[in-house]
Amino acid sequence: MAVSSVNKHVERKLSHHRSIDIVGYQRSDGLYDIEAKLIDVKGIDITTPDRPDIPVGESLHDMTLCLTLDTTMKIIDVNTSMDATPYNTCPEVADAYKALIGERIGGGWTKTIKILFGGIKGCTHLRELLGPIATVAFQTVVDEECRTKDYQESMGVFKAMVNGCYGLKGDGVNVARLWPELAEPFTEISPEITE
Structure with missing residues (x-):
């Protein structure tokens, strides 16, 4: 067992x-x-x-x-x-x-x-x-x-990876660190306010 x-x-x-x-x-x-x-x-x-x-x-x-x-x-x-x-x-x-x-x-x-x-x-x-x-x-x-390619030649591949998973979400820290030019602005989702 x-x-x-x-x-x-x-x-x-x-x-x-x-x-x-x-x-x-x-x-x-x-x-x-x-x-x-x-x-x-x-x-x-x-x-x-x-x-x-x-x-x-x-x-x-x-x-x-x-x-x-x-x-x-x-x-x-x-x-x-x-x-x-x-x-x-x-x-x-x-x-x-x-x-x-x-x-x-x-x-x-x-x-x-x-x-x-x-x-x-x-x-x-x-x-x-x-x-x-x-x-x-x-x-x-x-x-x-x-x-084997330079950074700019590889940009199309990197762009395809953004938002492909949680770790590479466009407004996340990893994309900002790896590919700053592909980073998306952070958008905070506000909870709905109910009265």
């Missing part, structure tokens, strides 16, 4: 453990690889029609999805591997992800994923990886591209 790190008084028994690991690589040919791996492990022995004996600790799912991108976030190539699946038919859908070639990670990405791989057109687990792959791609490609 494991003790919760959140609630020290509750004992827990492992039921399901999903780990997702996503790594961004800069390639020697000027492109980028964003590689995502998903592994599911159960806390009990389980069985499926195609895998009658999956003991505790053995992967129920072990899948990898790698997108190769150019500097504009356009997908140049897609590679998948499905080393462990619950059903023998699961790997049959892996090549469907080649449909991403030519797409660009950016606005409308979630909609594109749903259109291309919703329902039986894709694998739930590979599809699930495409959301976090986008954020890692941004961190990988944009960080590297900004690092």
Whole structure:
């Protein structure tokens, strides 16, 4: 039994453990690889029609999805591997992800994923990886591209980041410190006065 790190008084028994690991690589040919791996492990022995004996600790799912991108976030190539699946038919859908070639990670990405791989057109687990792959791609490609450009050339990227999250709100201290020319005036919201 494991003790919760959140609630020290509750004992827990492992039921399901999903780990997702996503790594961004800069390639020697000027492109980028964003590689995502998903592994599911159960806390009990389980069985499926195609895998009658999956003991505790053995992967129920072990899948990898790698997108190769150019500097504009356009997908140049897609590679998948499905080393462990619950059903023998699961790997049959892996090549469907080649449909991403030519797409660009950016606005409308979630909609594109749903259109291309919703329902039986894709694998739930590979599809699930495409959301976090986008954020890692941004961190990988944009960080590297900004690092190699001067401040003014990178301004368009910085501008797109403002108001993208709480930490980078336009009227906040971080934008004022990082990109003063993009800072917005602070506006305090007054509570309504009722009598």
